[in-house]
Amino acid sequence: MLLSFKTELKPNNRQVTKFRQHCGVARHAYNWAHSIILEVLNARETDKTVKIPSAIDLHKRLVAEVKPLYPWYYESSKASPQQALAELRTAWDRCFKKVSKQPRFKKKGASGDSFYLEQGTKTKPGINNDGKRVKLPKIGWVRLHEPLPVTAFHNCVISRKADRWFIAFKCEVEQPVTPPNRPVVGVDIGIKELAVCSNGQTFANLKAYRRMSRKMKRLQRRVSKRLKGSSNRKKASSKLAKLHLKVSNIRKDAIHKLTTYLAKNHSEVKIEDLHVKAFLKNHKLAGAIADCGMYEFKRQVEYKTQKFSSKLTLVDRFFPSSQICSICCNHRHKMPLKVRVFECPNCGNVQDRDLNAARNIERWFEGIFIPERSELAVSSTPVSTGESRQTR
Structure with missing residues (x-):
């Protein structure tokens, strides 16, 4: 089965410089293409025959017009700006279909810095991994924060969160063996308790954001009082980003442990098909609901039940x-x-x-x-x- 991994990297200073250079190239290509599409849309207001450029058209113009002016493009992998153009075109397609809002320009120094690397093909992958290190094109061997299965892959995504760098890639793994005759369980997701199972087992809601809210407010005030562009503001922003990452990691860790337990030890997992977006419109409970990570829980249960050969049943939300x-x-x-x-x-x-409620969810059927x-x-x-x- 095809499984994705995301783990932290331990780059040295030279490699961090390379990472930031690749992020800058991808961001420059994204913003350049975004301005081109905005100009085309303005021109289409008077002339509907003007064609909106595709990702391939944007890449051809990038090679012909931009790269000769900026030679530092050639110091990075060619896959990074090419993938940035494809992602921009996908964002605009979602906007045209009214699925999401109009994409915005990317800002330097934002926490969502990332870039794409590719080498080889699916049949002959060119990015090697020896378990403790990974060899990235244009960068070299980079140490991994934790050991991974020795494998090779042909593409990956490097991202940054609070001055910590992560790699995400996909590889083929064997289907895990699960014990037979596993029971069926119904799960009720809530705010007071993260999950209550029909067998009586409960999982506590850690409420990471609520616990860290006082410290977060203090750091936010400290950032607002610093002069924009100063070194002290960058230091304060870095501390605030690390705290946000800590809150996110606490929430993800609790959800990962819960979903793995449910999918691994039960043949069928029944949960309510909740409309989380509608719940967030309740401004009295929106913060508590967002702190639970209900949508992330549902997403993880969906792919982990496939991994452990279990069945996921979504109970009618009006039950x-x-x-x-x-x-x-x-x-x-x-x-x-x-x-x-x-x-x-x-x-x-x-x-x-x-x-x-969990016991009623367990006995539910169509x-x-x-x-x-x-x-x-x-x-x-x-x-x-x-x-x-x-x-x-």
């Missing part, structure tokens, strides 16, 4: 899993988010709200009968003065 009793299937009245305990007025079942909502409602008796919060 009232939180309102149906998992024992007697009674459909009670609506439950606001502040009610964390499910109480069934029919059979007297009392259990955690998320656990009840065309399941949803009972009508019961008129019986659990009375909200006021709590006496001497009763503790835990008992309530």
Whole structure:
């Protein structure tokens, strides 16, 4: 199976200079082509016969017009500016189809610096990896932060985040062997707990952004007070970027461990097909929902179930899993988010709200009968003065 790897590099100062040079060449080609397309679009307002250049047309013009003026283009790999033009054309195609907004010019020093390298073909890859180092074209052998399978590949992407460099590539690996007779599990994703499984296992939500918010605000104020273009501002921005990267890594680590456990130890994983973009419109919960990484959880479960030969089932988003009793299937009245305990007025079942929803998700199937909502409602008796919060 084809699997992608992304790991950190340990370049020396000379190699970091080469990396930044490749990023600059790719950014220059991207911005140059972007200005060309904007000029063509302005010309099309009066003359519709003007053709929007394709990625191949832009590359031909780049070779004929730009490279002779800037000889430092030849010091970098030719694949980097060529791929930048292809990415720009893809961004404009998405804009024309109204899938995304209009692309913008790339700014020097942004955290999203990256470039593309290619050598050889799919049948005869030219980028070698000996497990501890990788040999990149125009750069040479670069040390890896962690050992990787010894293999060869014909293309890769080098990216930078907070002064740390990463490499991403694809290679063929063997399908992992999984044990037979694995159970089925239903998973309820939430804010209080990252995930609650139908077997009773819970995974805590680390809330990395919330924990680091005070420190992040302090660093943001420090950046805003520094003079633009000064060395102190660059140092403050670097510290802020490292903190953002730390928050992102904590969130990704928790999601990776959760999704690997679900896909590896269960034959079928059932999750709700949540509309995360609609959830983010709730400005009271948008920060907490974004800190959970719900969309990233769904993305990782999709490819990891294929990796471990499992099945992923997306439960209908309108299935009232939180309102149906998992024992007697009674459909009670609506439950606001502040009610964390499910109480069934029919059979007297009392259990955690998320656990009840996870068990309903596990027994869901296409065309399941949803009972009508019961008129019986659990009375909200006021709590006496001497009763503790835990008992309530």
